[in-house]
Amino acid sequence: MNAHNGTAFMADEDLLNTVLADLKRTVREYTTAATESNCQTVRRVFNDLTMDTLRLQGELYTRMSQMNMYTPPGKALRQDVDKQIQTAHQTQAKCQQFVQQKTGGAGAFNQAAGIPVHQPNVHNHNPYYM
Amino acid sequence: MQSNQMQALSGKELEYIADSISNEDLLIKQLAATAGTTQNQTVQQICVQHIQSHSQHMNSLIQLLQQHQQYAPAQPQ
Numbered sequence: 176m177n178a179h180n181g182t183a184f185m186a187d188e189d190l191l192n193t194v195l196a197d198l199k200r201t202v203r204e205y206t207t208a209a210t211e212s213n214c215q216t217v218r219r220v221f222n223d224l225t226m227d228t229l230r231l232q233g234e235l236y237t238r239m240s241q242m243n244m245y246t247p248p249g250k251a252l253r254q255d256v257d258k259q260i261q262t263a264h265q266t267q268a269k270c271q272q273f274v275q276q277k278t279g280g281a282g283a284f285n286q287a288a289g290i291p292v293h294q295p296n297v298h299n300h301n302p303y304y305m
Numbered sequence: 306m307q308s309n310q311m312q313a314l315s316g317k318e319l320e321y322i323a324d325s326i327s328n329e330d331l332l333i334k335q336l337a338a339t340a341g342t343t344q345n346q347t348v349q350q351i352c353v354q355h356i357q358s359h360s361q362h363m364n365s366l367i368q369l370l371q372q373h374q375q376y377a378p379a380q381p382q
Contacts, residue, residue: 187348190339201328208321217318220369
């Protein structure tokens, strides 16, 4: 629907952004539909459609980025990442304690492989420290 | 829990399928409008490829309705 004076109905960037936003919404709706399906055939179809729509969204995002149509989000600051790691380790430790209290140690609590145990900034050299 | 057996669709499943068809329809139309407007060949190519994928999605959803059609009760149960 190009206007005869050469002005497009909307810029390509705006049109593709609308598609991208609708793909994100559609993925969410497919996920919800899959989790709320009673029939396994229906669930499988919604599951497949979730995965394929996610693929299409990722592909469109990549192509838009390559054409400089999408501004990548700003980088998170190191101090904010450090803070979140510290908070996550505290949450994990409390969660582990809770599981041990409730299960008497029967509930295995695996720390994700490859993630080093948090090293506190202030080292305590007291050998009796627990 | 999900059943392996083909059965009647629940009201919720029917609504999700109908909404999904509507979503796919909108995506196809948006992509077609973009393909028809753009001067950029890459954008046009992307749109055409995506239209094919979304048309397949719509077919899957329509097939799903058809597969369950015979199991739907005529009266509320």
